[in-house]
Amino acid sequence: MFSFISENAGTIVVSLLLLILVVLAVRKIASDRKAGKHSCGGNCGGCPMSGQCERKQN
Numbered sequence: 001m002f003s004f005i006s007e008n009a010g011t012i013v014v015s016l017l018l019l020i021l022v023v024l025a026v027r028k029i030a031s032d033r034k035a036g037k038h039s040c041g042g043n044c045g046g047c048p049m050s051g052q053c054e055r056k057q058n
Contacts, residue, residue, distance in 0.1 A: 005012065
């Protein structure tokens with residue numbers, strides 16, 4: 001077991017760092033979405049998909 005860890009320490013560390021970054025990105029996207037923020041910037045005027053947007057138009 002210890003030989004496996006010592007032989008693959010670099011791969012394990014890089015994999016853990018990537019996993020942490022993915023989890024943080026998903027949390028940020030989820031919290032932004034919950035707060036009503038959109039990834040497009042919120043300016044639907046110049047967007048070619050403005051008619052398809054999920055936002056409710058007032």
